[in-house]
Amino acid sequence: MVGNKAAATACKLARVQVASAFPITPQTTITQYLSEMHANAEWDFDFVNVEGELSSQVVVQGASRIGARTFTCTSGPGLLYMHHPMQTTGSGRLPVVMAVVHRSYKGMQPDHSDLMSQEWTGWGHWYVEHAQEVLDSILMAYKVAEDPRIRIPIAVGYDGYVLSYTAEPVEIPDQALVDEWLPPNKPIPEVLPDKVNKATFGRGFGGEADPQVPWKVHHDAILKIEEVHQEVMDSFEKTFGRRYGNAMIEPYMMDDVDVAIIAMGTIAGTCKAAVEKMQKEGKKVGLIKLRSYIPFPVKDFQEWSKKLDAIAVVDRSICPGKGGPVYQRLRETLYDMKKRPLTLQFHAGLGGKEVRVRDFELIGDKTLKAVKSKKVEEPVTWV
Amino acid sequence: MSERITRAQIPMEEMGITPGSACQGCGAALAARLAFKALGPNVIRHGVPCCPDTVTKTPQIGTVFEGGGALLTGTSRGLKAIGREDVLAVGFFGDGGTYDIGFQGLSAAAERNENILVITKDNEAYMNTGNQRSGATPKYATTSTNPVGPKSRGKEQPKKNIPFIFAAHYVPYVATASVAFPEDLIAKVNYAKTITGFRIIIIQSPCPVGWRFEPEKTIEIARAGVQAGIWPLFEIQNGHDFKLNYKPKELKPVTEYLKPQARFRHMTEAEIAEVQEDTTSKWQSLIQSDEMGKVLI
Ligand SMILES: Cc1ncc(C[n+]2csc(CCOP(=O)(O)OP(=O)(O)O)c2C)c(N)n1
Numbered sequence: 224m225v226g227n228k229a230a231a232t233a234c235k236l237a238r239v240q241v242a243s244a245f246p247i248t249p250q251t252t253i254t255q256y257l258s259e260m261h262a263n264a265e266w267d268f269d270f271v272n273v274e275g276e277l278s279s280q281v282v283v284q285g286a287s288r289i290g291a292r293t294f295t296c297t298s299g300p301g302l303l304y305m306h307h308p309m310q311t312t313g314s315g316r317l318p319v320v321m322a323v324v325h326r327s328y329k330g331m332q333p334d335h336s337d338l339m340s341q342e343w344t345g346w347g348h349w350y351v352e353h354a355q356e357v358l359d360s361i362l363m364a365y366k367v368a369e370d371p372r373i374r375i376p377i378a379v380g381y382d383g384y385v386l387s388y389t390a391e392p393v394e395i396p397d398q399a400l401v402d403e404w405l406p407p408n409k410p411i412p413e414v415l416p417d418k419v420n421k422a423t424f425g426r427g428f429g430g431e432a433d434p435q436v437p438w439k440v441h442h443d444a445i446l447k448i449e450e451v452h453q454e455v456m457d458s459f460e461k462t463f464g465r466r467y468g469n470a471m472i473e474p475y476m477m478d479d480v481d482v483a484i485i486a487m488g489t490i491a492g493t494c495k496a497a498v499e500k501m502q503k504e505g506k507k508v509g510l511i512k513l514r515s516y517i518p519f520p521v522k523d524f525q526e527w528s529k530k531l532d533a534i535a536v537v538d539r540s541i542c543p544g545k546g547g548p549v550y551q552r553l554r555e556t557l558y559d560m561k562k563r564p565l566t567l568q569f570h571a572g573l574g575g576k577e578v579r580v581r582d583f584e585l586i587g588d589k590t591l592k593a594v595k596s597k598k599v600e601e602p603v604t605w606v
Numbered sequence: 607m608s609e610r611i612t613r614a615q616i617p618m619e620e621m622g623i624t625p626g627s628a629c630q631g632c633g634a635a636l637a638a639r640l641a642f643k644a645l646g647p648n649v650i651r652h653g654v655p656c657c658p659d660t661v662t663k664t665p666q667i668g669t670v671f672e673g674g675g676a677l678l679t680g681t682s683r684g685l686k687a688i689g690r691e692d693v694l695a696v697g698f699f700g701d702g703g704t705y706d707i708g709f710q711g712l713s714a715a716a717e718r719n720e721n722i723l724v725i726t727k728d729n730e731a732y733m734n735t736g737n738q739r740s741g742a743t744p745k746y747a748t749t750s751t752n753p754v755g756p757k758s759r760g761k762e763q764p765k766k767n768i769p770f771i772f773a774a775h776y777v778p779y780v781a782t783a784s785v786a787f788p789e790d791l792i793a794k795v796n797y798a799k800t801i802t803g804f805r806i807i808i809i810q811s812p813c814p815v816g817w818r819f820e821p822e823k824t825i826e827i828a829r830a831g832v833q834a835g836i837w838p839l840f841e842i843q844n845g846h847d848f849k850l851n852y853k854p855k856e857l858k859p860v861t862e863y864l865k866p867q868a869r870f871r872h873m874t875e876a877e878i879a880e881v882q883e884d885t886t887s888k889w890q891s892l893i894q895s896d897e898m899g900k901v902l903i
Contacts, residue, residue: 275710289681
């Protein structure tokens with residue numbers, strides 16, 4: 224099953240009630256799968272074929288406000304186009320789930336610049352590695368987003384082409400089990416005119432006693448995702464027998480290593496092969512796959528930093544003039560630690576550039592060299 | 607088509623809660639008051655940025671300025687999903703939210719024939735941000751972005767014919783209304799409530815601040831606009847059936863509408879004559895359509 228089919232299948236399993244999307248490569252086939260599933264009445268849902276991504280985001284916002292379970296999906300330019308209403312979905316605390324099939328700002332090929340650029344919109348941002356993880360993560364995203372402690376939209380990002388259009392074996396969970404594990408979303412009764420109420424949703428006129436309060440509440444709710452996401456990962460494993468690390472990160476061959484490489488998305492899979500090879504050769508290098516960029520696994524990295532001599536951060540996006548977001552976020556996370564590992568920044572896979580096993584070996588070697596000399600000669604490397 | 611009502615049939619119960627943030631003599635506040643009276647309690651009101659901030663007894667949902675059509679779509683589909691199709695999703699938007707920045711989403715919602723009702727209060731400019739031109743601003747009107755000067759006679763282009771543009775989407779119901787004709791306005795909302803699919807009612811809503819007239823003249827000016835044929839009252843069903851709701855034997859001269867508004871004060875006799883000629887010729891075709899009972903789109 225290709226990644227995009229896994230995403231559409233997750234919608235079916237989650238019994239999404241209203242989906243809306245606009246085609247863009249490499250997300251396009253999700254819109255086609257959903258249209259087919261709708262035409263074939265595979266389950267009872269509404270699919271709104273809109274005239275642009277801005278509208279798809281606003282359609283799911285409206286339907287989610289009424290209490291329907293909603294789904295949308297897009298890529299690169301489409302995501303940028305829906306930036307404005309993404310912010311209102313976030314501020315509205317609406318549990319929308321969106322698949323972001325990564326496509327670079329520059330060109331059609333995948334990198335993480337699309338979703339990274341949306342970090343201010345007030346969503347949870349997850350990055351996943353393979354088609355099974357796409358399906359499983361979308362299901363988990365609903366359970367986290369709709370949790371009364373959270374009520375925050377979640378974007379599940381996965382790389383275009385290598386994942387969207389590439390077939391891999393995917394185990395489809397049993398519908399009855401999913402139904403039991405993921406009960407229907409609950410509407411907010413205040414939005415219905417059943418009693419006289421002048422409740423206003425989604426319009427900020429200011430005038431609150433303290434206009435910072437909505438920002439703080441929103442921020443705190445997103446931080447809370449960490450705990451709920453971990454609970455959901457545990458219950459997912461109990462029900463379906465699969466898990467992805469502790470939800471926030473997935474350490475791979477991290478026993479007794481001096482160096483960790485941080486990578487996200489499909490290239491984390493490539494890194495796994497590189498780590499296996501390097502460890503066979505006696506190099507003490509492991510992988511920490513980063514799954515949740517927002518909220519960021521602060522505690523996890525602080526703990527790991529105590530055991531590591533160096534961390535190599537592979538950023539598949541760059542804020543021009545500012546740098547790699549994961550590298551910068553990691554460094555601020557480690558600032559307060561008494562003992563800080565060395566950190567190295569690697570720019571890789573931008574604009575869809577292929578990242579090979581031997582690239583990760585180079586990253587590992589360079590980082591080991593820094594450990595040996597106790598010094599980072601060259602902090603930034605373009606792989 | 608709507609059925610005539612008498613003044614006594616206008617519902618007594620107010621759905622609007624005053625005061626909102628409206629200025630004195632605000633036509634749009636009056637449009638909201640009348641429309642929501644007719645709509646009654648079983649609606650969810652949708653807003654996008656615009657003025658004034660009328661508060662209704664019904665819940666209100668808002669979104670980005672450009673998102674009105676998609677938000678109504680989402681609500682209406684959501685209501686269907688939770689089995690509450692009895693509740694009507696109503697938009698109350700400005701001309702900017704309808705003619706301009708909101709047009710794409712509304713046009714798409716019209717084309718999909720979403721089950722929604724859009725009410726546009728047309729004050730012919732972006733009043734909330736201080737009277738900048740919109741696609742609804744008529745020719746020669748001055749706005750804060752169409753000042754008069756050696757290179758400018760006010761707005762250069764005619765007002766977009768938005769009712770006909772929506773009618774050309776072949777939607778179930780398009781109507782124009784005016785705050786000076788409350789029975790007609792309410793009759794149209796009443797009718798819109800009885801049908802399903804995409805419905806839009808565009809209400810002429812004079813703005814004393816932007817159009818520059820004394821606040822007590824709102825109704826007078828609105829009425830003069832209708833009586834001069836500048837704001838004809840009509841209904842179009844399915845992009846085909848047409849009815850003109852107000853047909854005086856003779857139109858009043860456009861000067862009765864233009865003269866009291868300082869936004870037109872700079873107009874020359876020749877410019878006024880041009881508006882008169884244009885209005886008369888458009889009126890002729892409306893009369894013809896009314897006689898045939900249909901529009902040719
Ligand atoms: C995307 C966006 N652009 C611009 C604005 C600023 N803005 C708020 S209301 C408004 C004008 C509203 O005009 P209209 O829809 O005609 O309604 P009115 O205020 O005249 O009732 C503008 C330009 C905004 N809120 N959002």
